[in-house]
Amino acid sequence: MSSFPKTSFFSPSRVSIIAASTVTQLVRMKVFLFLAPVALLFVALNFFELPIYQGPDTLVPEQQLRTHKNLCLGTMMFFTSLFAIVSVALIIPSDVEDRTLYTILCKPVPRLDYLAGKLLGVILVLLMAMLVMDFLLVVTLHHRTTSISTDFGRYLSDLGFQEAEVARGQAELAKHGPTWILQYGVIAHFFKACILAAVALLISTFSTSTLFTIAAGVMVWIIGAFQSIARDGLFVDSFAGETPSLADKILSTIISLIFPDFQLFESIADASVRAQEILGDDILKLGGLTLIYLAIYTVLSWFVFADKEF
Amino acid sequence: MSDVNAIEVHELIKDFKGPFRGHSVRAVDQVSLQVKAGEVYGLIGPNGSGKSTTMKAVLGLIRPSSGSCSIFGRDALKVDSRNDVGFLPENPYFYKHLTAAETVRFYGKLCGMRGQALRQRIDEMLELVGLGEARNRPLRGFSKGMLQRIGLAQALVHDPRLVVLDEPTAGVDPTGSREIRDLILNLKSRGITVFLCSHLLEQVQEICDRVGIMKSGTLVKEGRLEDLISLRDRTELILEHAPEDLLTQIRNLVEVTHGAHLLSEAHPRTTLEDLYLDETRDHSKSAHS
Numbered sequence: 001m002s003s004f005p006k007t008s009f010f011s012p013s014r015v016s017i018i019a020a021s022t023v024t025q026l027v028r029m030k031v032f033l034f035l036a037p038v039a040l041l042f043v044a045l046n047f048f049e050l051p052i053y054q055g056p057d058t059l060v061p062e063q064q065l066r067t068h069k070n071l072c073l074g075t076m077m078f079f080t081s082l083f084a085i086v087s088v089a090l091i092i093p094s095d096v097e098d099r100t101l102y103t104i105l106c107k108p109v110p111r112l113d114y115l116a117g118k119l120l121g122v123i124l125v126l127l128m129a130m131l132v133m134d135f136l137l138v139v140t141l142h143h144r145t146t147s148i149s150t151d152f153g154r155y156l157s158d159l160g161f162q163e164a165e166v167a168r169g170q171a172e173l174a175k176h177g178p179t180w181i182l183q184y185g186v187i188a189h190f191f192k193a194c195i196l197a198a199v200a201l202l203i204s205t206f207s208t209s210t211l212f213t214i215a216a217g218v219m220v221w222i223i224g225a226f227q228s229i230a231r232d233g234l235f236v237d238s239f240a241g242e243t244p245s246l247a248d249k250i251l252s253t254i255i256s257l258i259f260p261d262f263q264l265f266e267s268i269a270d271a272s273v274r275a276q277e278i279l280g281d282d283i284l285k286l287g288g289l290t291l292i293y294l295a296i297y298t299v300l301s302w303f304v305f306a307d308k309e310f
Numbered sequence: 311m312s313d314v315n316a317i318e319v320h321e322l323i324k325d326f327k328g329p330f331r332g333h334s335v336r337a338v339d340q341v342s343l344q345v346k347a348g349e350v351y352g353l354i355g356p357n358g359s360g361k362s363t364t365m366k367a368v369l370g371l372i373r374p375s376s377g378s379c380s381i382f383g384r385d386a387l388k389v390d391s392r393n394d395v396g397f398l399p400e401n402p403y404f405y406k407h408l409t410a411a412e413t414v415r416f417y418g419k420l421c422g423m424r425g426q427a428l429r430q431r432i433d434e435m436l437e438l439v440g441l442g443e444a445r446n447r448p449l450r451g452f453s454k455g456m457l458q459r460i461g462l463a464q465a466l467v468h469d470p471r472l473v474v475l476d477e478p479t480a481g482v483d484p485t486g487s488r489e490i491r492d493l494i495l496n497l498k499s500r501g502i503t504v505f506l507c508s509h510l511l512e513q514v515q516e517i518c519d520r521v522g523i524m525k526s527g528t529l530v531k532e533g534r535l536e537d538l539i540s541l542r543d544r545t546e547l548i549l550e551h552a553p554e555d556l557l558t559q560i561r562n563l564v565e566v567t568h569g570a571h572l573l574s575e576a577h578p579r580t581t582l583e584d585l586y587l588d589e590t591r592d593h594s595k596s597a598h599s
Binding site for chain 2: 014017018021024025028029098099100102103104105106107108109110307309310
């Protein structure tokens with residue numbers, strides 16, 4: 001006969017079991033096929049060149065590299081964000097419709113563990129996808145940087161610059177290549193995708209339709225991308241020198257709690273594309289903010305899911 | 311512990327609210343039942359009678375509007391109570407991307423099983439349900455009967471004291487159905503309590519100790535099967551190789567006995583199921599693998 005200890009409220013072990021099952025599910029669903037067009041795009045970008053404008057303030061080589069990085073990071077951001085929303089929107093409603101959820105919840109599995117496990121599984125798959133795309137980005141960017149650097153060096157030599165000056169110019173150019181600063185941009189996009197997965201988790205706990213979950217998730221993504229601009233425009237008239245009223249501040253805070261503000265994440269990513277200095281502390285703060293959002297959305301999901309009847 | 315009922319349902323009421331108009335539908339109305347430890351209890355009734363709702367309340371999948379459900383003395387809404395329960399839903403679906411062994415392993419791990427004990431248990435369960443040879447096949451290629459069997463395997467993996475079965479033989483061929491029936495009887499012989507819902511009344515009659523009949527959300531009849539289906543005022547005699555003069559004597563005796571009537575006289579019949587099994591037994595064993 002069975003005898004088990006009291007079931008704990010939250011078990012990392014149970015969460016990891018469900019997460020591992022989710023990873024297996026997504027991998028066997030061949031979701032990584034979406035990486036194929038990404039890979040093709042990254043490779044194709046190697047052959048994309050800006051029209052050359054001659055002028056004293058135009059730094060064409062850096063612009064080419066920034067364009068390459070912008071397009072690659074933008075592609076990574078787009079695919080991972082969409083993947084985060086769609087995968088959560090697919091797997092939880094399918095568990096309900098297929099009644100797979102019944103057999104799981106009829107085991108000693110608290111609902112919080114189930115939700116956390118599903119979210120963790122999606123995040124792990126996101127991480128794997130991000131690592132693959134990051135590898136492709138580094139490889140193609142390195143190839144592009146090397147190629148442009150060689151052409152730039154030849155160009156400077158033809159203009160009569162000394163070797164040391166050519167080397168300095170190439171070293172400046174290399175800062176716009178695959179450096180650690182660029183990785184901060186990748187990390188920022190990964191964090192953003194994790195938050196979107198948590199948002200989709202919350203929506204899927206009360207949504208009855210996969211399509212609605214995806215649509216609502218995309219809407220939150222768009223609102224999150226532009227809300228700080230919208231807030232500034234609605235609540236602060238800087239031209240008139242006004243400061244927001246208390247009511248405006250409260251409303252603005254509520255909006256930023258309901259819809260995650262992705263402006264900070266975008267700022268980090270933009271700075272990484274421009275090869276600007278990014279402090280490690282900023283990334284840690286970003287990570288902390290991500291964890292807070294994940295915790296809030298997961299707990300909110302649990303509140304909704306706890307009393308859901310099947 | 312042996313005095314504690316496996317399932318206690320006390321004045322269970324479950325109302326479901328309508329979507330827009332707000333008025334609610336009472337799916338279960340003041341149902342009370344007890345399932346003793348070690349017995350096989352069948353809950354039967356027409357579609358929409360509240361059987362599944364009662365079952366879900368027992369499993370903690372829905373919250374009662376009023377009343378309570380407990381499993382071995384523990385509140386059914388608490389996660390702890392599910393340590394002792396294995397559940398096979400109607401038309402079970404499992405993760406199709408998993409193989410049979412992976413499925414049983416997944417559910418075993420969710421119940422806290424690990425290591426060699428789990429590996430051994432997986433092998434035992436797959437052999438018990440006759441899926442040993444299909445252990446590495448993904449579930450997407452399984453027939454309905456095989457899915458039912460893997461469902462039983464995951465329900466039993468953690469050696470529960472109570473097994474809840476919702477239509478365990480629905481859609482299964484007669485051979486598979488008989489095997490599931492035999493499995494249920496095997497569970498009973500091991501002291502495991504079985505609580506099942508089924509529309510197949512003949513099977514319920516074969517395996518259940520006690521039966522509850524639901525209609526329109528209420529329990530209209532409940533009790534030991536023998537007590538419920540016995541026609542106390544009638545007696546059945548089955549004679550073998552009885553000569554005609556003996557039968558004539560019996561008829562005459564009934565005629566002269568005050569109050570007694572001979573209602574019918576006929577040759578007993580086997581059942582279509584027994585006839586089917588007798589005729590198809592060897593063929594079905596090779597088809598099932």
